[in-house]
Amino acid sequence: MRVTIHGSCVSRDAFELIDPAQATLTRYIARQSLISAGTACPPLFDPADLLDSPFQIRMLSGDLRGDALEHITGVAAETDLLVCDLTDERLGVFALPDGSYLTRTVEGLAQHVYPAGLRLIELGDDEHFRLFEHALDRWATTVADAGLLDRVVVLHVPWASQTVDGEATPASFKLSADLANVVYSRYLYAMFDRVDPWVIRPRVRVAAQGDHQWGPAPFHYVPEVQRDLADQIVELGRRIGPRD
Numbered sequence: 411m412r413v414t415i416h417g418s419c420v421s422r423d424a425f426e427l428i429d430p431a432q433a434t435l436t437r438y439i440a441r442q443s444l445i446s447a448g449t450a451c452p453p454l455f456d457p458a459d460l461l462d463s464p465f466q467i468r469m470l471s472g473d474l475r476g477d478a479l480e481h482i483t484g485v486a487a488e489t490d491l492l493v494c495d496l497t498d499e500r501l502g503v504f505a506l507p508d509g510s511y512l513t514r515t516v517e518g519l520a521q522h523v524y525p526a527g528l529r530l531i532e533l534g535d536d537e538h539f540r541l542f543e544h545a546l547d548r549w550a551t552t553v554a555d556a557g558l559l560d561r562v563v564v565l566h567v568p569w570a571s572q573t574v575d576g577e578a579t580p581a582s583f584k585l586s587a588d589l590a591n592v593v594y595s596r597y598l599y600a601m602f603d604r605v606d607p608w609v610i611r612p613r614v615r616v617a618a619q620g621d622h623q624w625g626p627a628p629f630h631y632v633p634e635v636q637r638d639l640a641d642q643i644v645e646l647g648r649r650i651g652p653r654d
Contacts, residue, residue: 411647412436414489416478418497420629421565424639425493432644437485439478441469441515444545445503445531445538447478448552449510460521470523473513479552486556490652493643494607495565496597497629500583500590502538504528511541533585534593543600550605557653562607563646565639566598569628573620579628587628608650610642 411433415421418440425435457470472478482492503511504524511531518524531538553559569587570579579587601607614634622630 411644411652412488412490413493413643413647414482414485414491415439415493416442416482417493417495417565418629419624420495420497420567420631420639421493423631424565424636424643427633427637427640428644433647436488437481439472439481441466441498441501441513441517442473442476442478443499443501443503443511443513444478444549445541446473446476446511446513447545448548449476450474451476451506451510451512452508454512454525455523457523460523461517463517466517470515470518473515476510479549482552482558483556486558487653489558489561491561491563491643491647491650492553492558493563493565494601495567496594496601499542499594499597500533500585502530502532502583503541504530533583533597539596539600542597543604546600546604553605559605561650561653562605563643564598564601564605564607564609566609566611567629567631567635567639568612568616570616570618570631571628572617573626574617574632575620577620579618580626582627582629590628608646610639610646612638613642614638 413433414437416439451474457467461467501514569590571587612635617632618630619632620626624630
């Protein structure tokens with residue numbers, strides 16, 4: 411099974427638990443909002459001059475180019491499942507004067523790469539949702555043209571309000587778990603309506619891992635949750651089957 415991911419660490423961490431004999435990762439596209447995808451920005455900065463991580467450089471460079479749709483098209487022939495999650499939409503987007511959009515990222519903020527004065531449009535704002543709907547149409551058309559529309563798998567996993575030890579999870583970009591689960595609902599159902607994807611929901615109790623390798627967050631789940639998602643991805647891969 412060949413898997414392309416357009417999402418976040420939620421999808422990537424689940425994939426890591428799949429036996430390599432059962433699946434290979436064709437492409438991982440992260441840190442790129444659907445709103446940013448397909449809208450190339452001016453060369454505001456060079457990530458290679460500011461970051462050390464090859465992964466972070468690649469993701470921020472890709473976001474500047476808005477290249478997610480190009481990647482999906484480019485690897486379509488090598489993709490049996492297109493796995494998505496909307497976790498990175500929490501980051502919001504910056505609106506640029508030329509009409510393009512740039513995803514606000516943790517790495518970019520830490521390195522102060524974003525020019526002062528850019529207008530931020532946050533997840534949950536009506537303007538953000540309208541832009542998301544428009545971008546979703548563009549994304550779905552690209553996926554359909556690539557022959558992948560019936561191979562889209564969306565992870566619908568609630569943010570965890572508590573860690574496995576009973577501690578409250580911290581907010582992420584001002585979003586608590588309870589608020590995020592409300593805000594995300596209309597984005598997810600817009601995707602369900604427009605794309606009609608296969609949907610994976612956790613079959614075990616959702617809890618966060620307080621000592622997760624990426625730090626505490628409502629979407630850094632305990633291994634049991636990730637294992638369940640991984641198992642369901644494999645099950646769907648078998649059900650859908652490989653591309654001809």
